[in-house]
Amino acid sequence: MSLGEGGDSSADSSTGIVVVFYRPDAACVRRANRYANAGHCVVVDNTEKLQSPEQLGLDERIVYVANGANLGIATGINQGVEVLLKTGCASALIFDQDSEPSCLLLATLPELLEEQTRRGKRVALIGPAYEDARLGGVAPFVRFGFLKLQRVSPVGAQPLEVDFLISSGSCINLAAWQEIGPMDDALFIDFVDLEWCVRARARGYAVLGAPGLRLAHELGGEPVRIFGRQYPSHSPLRHYYLFRNAVALIKRSYIPWTWKSTELVKFPFRLAIYGLFLQPRLSHLRMAFVGIWHGLTGRMGRLDRS
Template identity: 25%
Template sequence: MSFPRVAILILNWNGWEDTLECLESVYQINYPEYNVVIVDNNSEDNSIKKIEDYCAGKIKVDSSFFNYQNKNPIKIFEYSSTELQSSKLPEMDIINSVKPNEKLILIKNHENYGFAKGNNIGISCALKNLDAEYVLLLNNDTVVDKDFLTELVDVAKNNDNVGFVGPKVYIYSDKNTLQVAGGAQVDLKHGEVDEIAYHQRDGGQFDHYLEPDYIGGTCILCSREVIEEVGMLDPGYFMYWEDADWCFRGRKQGYKSVYAFKSKIWHKYGASSDTPFKMYYFTRNRIYFVKKNSTRGEFFLFSMFILAVTLSKSLRQLIRHHDFKMSYAYLKGFFDGITLSVNSKVKL
């Protein structure tokens, strides 16, 4: 059996504890051909030092999902994002000579570029420097099953026109409850998503082939071929909806999104509190996504709908909660989403 080389990209921003648990679970997988790449979005919580200490064996990760394995020190190949803009890295022969679970590529960004651009820096490195045949985006607050990557690659290789593949995602704090089976369906008329299997107990009812509208960005596998044709994530989103956008752009090129039910991960997913920052981007990007994927007539009708929704939410925040910042975030998200120019060229 052949094993295509996979670059596993983990984006970190002020989350070193989650990142170390994720890393330890990844280093215990059965898949033999991979490189782990951490892209740090200019963290301010000493993340770089903690990651270095872990790689030196100074931090032992405690988890209910696995037993920590004493191993040889993990060799770190550290670069700034500006270094990676040059030609192919001269250390490639050295990197390739080190076992997958004994090396880490660490990319340091000079600012917080958000989910899309931060991952794009890692994707570009993987394709230009690591000879990756597949790229896997993996949230840092996840823990993976030992066979998760084998199952994802198997589905990608053995089905026609596959663009994006996602696993069965469980909730970390409730190990047999699903967050999502691969991804979600999209209602373009209202700019809403319906996550498949959301918060359902896993009784095997989703152990079958599915083609969601898109694969959730918690864990998404994509091939070099697809990225070179479709492009990378649209950095215009910064956060929220960029995963759906990526898959929809792939679908326009004839690529499917596919759920690999034998692949399993656990995600530290919970009901986090809403903030003006989150609501601004969610509102803006909801509109931006529909604009990119609908006709003018469809977008006009959606605009009337979302205007009413936004005004209702904004007034509720102002009148009931006296929260001017949240009220303003909804309105600004609406107007910025309406006026944001569509980026159709997100190439390497």
């Protein structure tokens, strides 16, 4: 059950919600308006064209931040969290504009976070398992391992310690946020959530998966089937950021070698998939190699395509 138009979740009032917009459609606005019933809600809009909240049709209870430019997912989340910190929120639920959380998720994640911190556990964030029907259903949680990620089935009643969670659907402990620091603006998009989770764990905080909760989430564009297996696809531009940020993170000393080794193993397979199975092939390959070069040379932030 999703949060209804007039419904109310039992999420604590000290929990806020951050949604990052980019060229939203009416469905995105409708989803954001539902969050206004769940507590403090901030919408950060990275759309290039400036619009007022009234023009978009946003609920008047929502705090609207219009950037007038695509500043990236990291900056958008950071801006939203800063607003929630000023309102005194203790935690922040983060959602993509197309996320469809249930009432159960909205209410339970903050409660689980509070329960864990009450027990004295240092928790940075907690999040559900995501479910993408196009890619075979519920995805496992992930721990890093040399040359291969360790996949952890989302089963049981107790939160599971993992190495990272995707940002959409996660509930961040804002007391921990102030010690760990904001998301890395320079990454712009891709691996933003992973880098923050690694930084959190390096400071002694736990990243927890809630195995009993699910979030419907579509990872990337329409999947491509290769030798009977579905792989998420992205635009050539997204592949630029994926390769650039992977290289940039591999160069950073605090990123564990367990993750670095896994990414290095994946590089040739990703290049083969993008170059052989995605159209236009040359564009995908070109942007991937430009990303690798920019990662090596330290060119970060938003790609200037001029």
